[in-house]
Amino acid sequence: MTRLTACAAALTALLAAPAVAEEVRNPLTDSAAWEDLRYDVVGDAALADGADLFTVDAPYRAHDAATVPIAITQTDPDTPINAATVVIDENPAPVAANFEFGAAMAPLDFELRVRVNQYSNVRVIAETPEGLAMGGRFVKASGGCSAPASRDPEVALASMGQMKLRQFDTPAMSTARREAQIMIRHPNYSGLQRDQITQLFIPAHFIDEMEVWQGDEKLFSMTGGISISENPVFRFSYADNGSTDLRVRATDTEGNVFERKLPKDAQG
Template identity: 75%
Template sequence: MGRTILTAAILTASLALPLHGAQDNPLIDGPTWEDLRYDVVGEAEIAPAGDLFTLNAPYRAEDAATVPIHIVQAPDAPPIETATLVIDENPAPVAGEFTFGPAMAPLDFELRVRVNQYSNVRFIAETPEGLRMDGAFVKASGGCSAPAGKDPETALAEMGRMKLRLFGDEVPAAMSTPRREAQIMIRHPNYSGLQRDQITQLMIPAHFIDHLEVWQGDEMLFSMEGGISISENPAFRFVYSDNGTEALTVKARDTDGNNFEQTLPKVEG
């Protein structure tokens, strides 16, 4: 089955399957989360996500610097408005704090992250039923210190360029509003502060996108407060309810105070 539900038959079949635990690498017990928990959510109670949503990630990552994380809900699941993505064993465990607009519900959202050593990756969402969490254990190492894909001069020259890809209209049986699948890609080295310049062997200072917004007209789709765990050249793939605007607008800011904004026409391909 693809990323999204294409026919009523597949929709019906998918509703019969439990979301939680669908992956083969569920969260494992470990002391790190107990040390982090208060800093992330304070004393708030957290329950398992159950059937509200699921996080899927590879058990063994092909590239620790670009590990795909996919969060998905069933079509009738209540909306998620805010959520936090945590990678327990990373130097800065909070990878991102997200706010999702109504058009993103039900959530079908994917991004790429760095994983520095074998770690639980967890998605903690604020739901009408309180905080809920799902996650996966990912075998990867060295993601935060992996060499950048491009030399610093080239990376800086291309910094801030954006691209939008759309993957066509979809109208699942349970929804009357057209749902579209899109991908936003942003050129930025997103230096973690743990990488070395391959020529000088000096440490490259941290320099990453710390704020991102994606809009369709005057309606915000999602925003992110990001950290060093978001991959180089950040990419976000998501499904949303199209309100008919002709373009998506992306606004980003990095830790050096650079602001980037681009309006991207909706063009298939």
């Protein structure tokens, strides 16, 4: 090998190294908090390594601790993921949400936004016919659960329940796979935030149940807690069954019910 060839090879390796480092930059770490939580979340069930079933993408250092994106992408399409639990080890309420998925969501490609209160593992525990599998990332973020709301409480409550659907593609046929994003206006108060005028704590008030349907077919449902971000956003892919709209029904901890039909051809 000539000196020039060797230098070129070294440069190529150097340029490739950040991509490899980026891929493994924030794996799950040892966690005493998880050891304390594990039984409450999964009981005595065995937990397989989810690496061959799905990937979890989350920032190593979050730009905004109150809206940390978590993306779950299924890599083994032959093993159905029927449900998933998202756990943030160090949050005051570690179980962020439980999801159940319909057949049209397979293979799973799903993203949500969560609050992270301090440096923590973010785990996804997937339920399959073969049992439970876990994956996740370690996220550097702090203060997400107590971060001030982005809107004045009166304004936030006035727009509560508004929904928007965005489709990222137009299918060539009714059975095509599509990608959508649903946003729901809701302050999702954690109970740890202070009113910026009175400095009193704002009582917890958040979306606790949610269902998304296309026609008579359920896509997914969620049981959520305080770790879901303000104005929850869910981005997902699904097999289009030809219905004209997505129907969303959500309830919150104050007993409010929000139900909307969102045309699939809606944009923006």
